[in-house]
Amino acid sequence: MKNSEAIKLNNAAKPAVADLMKTLGTDSTGLTEDxxxxxxEKYGPNTIQTAKQRSEILIFIENFTSLMAILLWVSGIVAMIAGMPELGIAIWAVNVINGCFSYWQQHAAQKATDSLKKMLPSYVKVTRGAKIKQIRVEELVPGDLFKIQAGDSIPADARVFKCSSLQVDESSLTGESLPVEKTDEYKQGDGEFAQxxxxxxxTTVTSGTAxxxxxxxxxxxxxxxxxxxxxGQKQTVYPLERELNHLTRQLTIIALLIGIAFFLLAIFFVHYPIxxxxxxxxxxIVAFIPEGLLPTVTLSLAQGTQRMAKRHALLKNLSSVETLGQTTVVCSDKTGTLTQNQMTINxxxxxxxxxxxxxxGYFTNGQIQVDDRPVELTxxxxxxQLLRIATLNNDTEVDEGTGEEKAKILGTSTEASLVILSRKAGIDVKTENRTYPRLKELPFDSNRKLMSTITKNQTGQVIIDTKGALSSELLICDRILDNGIVRPLTDADKQHIMxxxxxxxxxxxxxxxxxxREVDQDDPLIHxxxxxxxxxNAETHMIFVGLAIMSDPPRPEIFDAVKKCRRARIRIIMVTGDSxxxxxxxxxxxxxxxxxxxxITGDQLDNMSDDALRQAVKGEVIFARVAPEHKFRIVSMCQKNGEIVASTGDGVNDAPALKRADIGIAMGVTGTDVAKDAADMILTDDNFASIVSAIEEGRTVYSNxxxxxxYILNSNMPEAAPSVVFLLTRGLVPLPLTVMQILTVDLGTDLLPALGLGIEKSEPGIMNQPPRPQDSHLLNKSxxxxxxxxxxxxASIISTGAYFFVNHENGWPNISLASSGVGYAEATTMTLAxxxxxxxxxxxxxxxxxSxxxxxxxxSNRRIWLGIGVEIGLIALLMYVPFLQTVFNTGPLNIIEWGFLFCIPVPLFLLEEGRKWLLRRYSTRHSNDPS
Structure with a gap:
């Protein structure tokens, strides 16, 4: 906590109540309505303001201004100037469709997570002009006196001046799973928010009133x-966005250089007009700019987000899919993320x-398993005796729910664990409370750290039951229950218990x-x-029974998830507010x-330099008792070490780190809306194992x-080769492929098979590989x-050969190659096909x-085969529909030419299968793990 914030809280916590009221301009009758x-009007409504939203128009326009999109806009303009309006319109249409799709995806994700204000209660009871009234929480102002009780969300930072058995769940701020006791007396505890x-x-009231x-x-x-x-954090630029910009620059430079070279060759070598x-x-240029890349990437990422949604991970930005695959460090909260946020007796x-x-299966129908055999509890x-005390000395209730509503525990997590223990043992809590009606309660307080209830059994005997801290219990006990027999509690017993x-x-x-303690006839309390x-007089001469040992247990699936992270060379750093x-x-x-x-604790972290912290996060380290600023700093230092950081969390205290991280991951069930608003991904099942599934999906997306x-670049060479032939022959061989036909491949026939590749399942062993290096690129040497x-x-040799094959059928080389007409259209169609x-x-x-x-x-991939079928169908339409023949300069092929085409794929496929077989054999010989 910053010093100014600590001073503000202490200024509210330390003064006498009357002095604080005077400072705030109020008194015991509350504020007047005026x-x-x-x-x-001065302080504004009591709401959490979201960051100023950008104009929807600007957000919409951003989807049309990426580097690749700008290149396509320019390409369309150039095509228009060059007298090819069909080409320009087609290129622009691709840009418009892709931009609209991207905007729709972003808008839908934002709408699904924009619920920040729902954390605060709708109404609150305040004292105004000596009268208690209910107002909307937005109308609460500094100086207002208000009331809270169990189950309420606290509507403002406030000084408690009257309370009864008040306990508050502050896990959304501190990460601490246990409720915190609050009193009307000042005391500074350990850590942040400890007044x-x-x-x-x-935060939420778990028990008591105030x-x-x-x-x-x-x-x-x-x-x-x-x-x-x-x-206040800047919008994250995802690695994939940077990589696509890098790829676009690469392809643009290649295309422009080739275009300039061919322009000069056409002028000076072929003597073409300018x-x-x-x-x-x-x-x-069109041949070497993959116009279909941008929509294909967008749709592939969208498919990835849909698959991840089925695996309980909601992504708010398409580009964050791939970021997961590059993740090297996960900074994870403990409570509710790695653990169940549910105290359990073990x-x-x-x-x-x-x-x-x-x-x-330890408890079964009122029996327990002792030495692998069932024994009656009696x-x-x-x-x-311990189960009876745990059941009766308890203020937590069970709401069984009605209809489709699930049963809920109303109370503290500690007492809830005792109620669950009793139910597992076959004890009917309501029946037990009727059998032992409560006469009085001595509430828990932080000084004695005990809670006592006074009940009466069926014979009318009064019984005092106490639970609390061991150190306090040993001070009031002088006897111990040992195998059904009450005997004196010796110093040796106390040492053993401790x-x-x-x-x-x-x-x-x-x-x-x-x-x-049973109040017998000889007990002084009888009178x-x-x-x-x-x-x-009640909490004395007690009989010690035993201890209930409890913990917030790890999620069952976390063990396998952590092992997968280790195999994938992904480190997990726990960052928690717990001890x-x-x-x-x-x-x-x-x-x-x-x-x-x-x-490393938060206090130690305050005294560490950035260099020391950067070294610390490189090794095995755990951060405990940390503040929001600490989590933010830890993520920042990991990033300065060159890590791609995913930060998980569920509380408001996690929000800055979630925003700072390369990808923030919020819990969807237990997470606060502040955390969800700051995150890039939301786990709909709060399951850490879903993160591992998401990382695997991210790696698969990048591989796809x-x-x-x-696949897309594979067609660039055969698209360019006909023009090379045209140049080398100084124009004697007419262009075997037109610009519109090139666009047909890039935007038509290539698109659906490319999308089919985007849904391929991951190859075996993808999670046994380290994260890809940050300096690696999509367009690599391979x-x-x-x-x-x-x-x-x-493919260049085959397609160019196909052009000459058709011309040969038409009489070449005995006649000159046609540069127009039916024969030329048939030849260019064959090249395209x-x-x-x-x-x-x-x-x-x-x-x-x-593989x-x-x-x-x-x-297994039906989308691929559907794409292949559409490819063939589209080519057939271009060949036989008169309107399309005119636009694309195509013509019909005969049965022999179709036979030539269908012979092409098989040898190419078998050739690649042979190459992969050789790679697998080489891998087997040089690696202990063939995968």
């Missing part, structure tokens, strides 16, 4: 301050026996101690009226770190991007070699990088 109205008489906006004085509302609250930190040379050069320690109750008197408790504490577990049962002991225990238990990992990039040097060259049929083989070959296509299923 005062409240003036303050509402005991201060409650914070956005009256408070609001001293900060809206964006002036701690909740608002942290939300503002998140809003206008004709320009159109000729434009054709070459051991019951009694003088005579230690029960491990972690197994789901035969375990110590355990029965040693047991310390053993569990070192494992990051928490304990709760239980004791009881005291119930009203006079007080702490001093160092608990944090390390959980981290070691689930395999995030070894026992040698260092633990490379696959269809190879793709360049295969696209231009191997299969591009082969040959390129398409080469691409049919390329579509199958690009499905895998090393055989037969191993993933020749017909």
């Amino acid at each position: 005062q409240a109205g003036q303050r509402l 005991q008489n201060i409650v914070f906006a956005g 009256d408070g004085i609001a001293f900060a509302t809206g964006m002036k609250t701690e909740f608002g301050r942290i939300a503002k930190l998140a809003q 206008a004709k040379s320009f159109i000729f050069a434009l054709g070459m 051991h019951l320690w009694l003088a005579a026996k230690d029960y491990d109750v972690t197994g789901t 035969q375990e008197p110590d355990l029965s 040693a047991v408790n310390e053993k569990y504490a070192k494992q990051g577990l928490r304990s709760l101690a239980f004791s009881y 005291v009226s119930l009203d006079n049962f007080q702490i001093g 160092p002991i608990t944090a390390k225990s959980i981290a070691v238990r689930i395999g995030i770190t070894s026992d040698k990992a260092s633990v 991007l490379q696959k269809f990039l190879l 793709i360049i070699w295969k696209a231009f040097g191997l299969y591009g060259l082969i 040959a390129i398409v049929f080469c691409q049919i083989a390329a579509a199958m070959n690009c499905r895998t990088q090393i 055989s296509v037969f191993s993933v299923g020749l017909f």
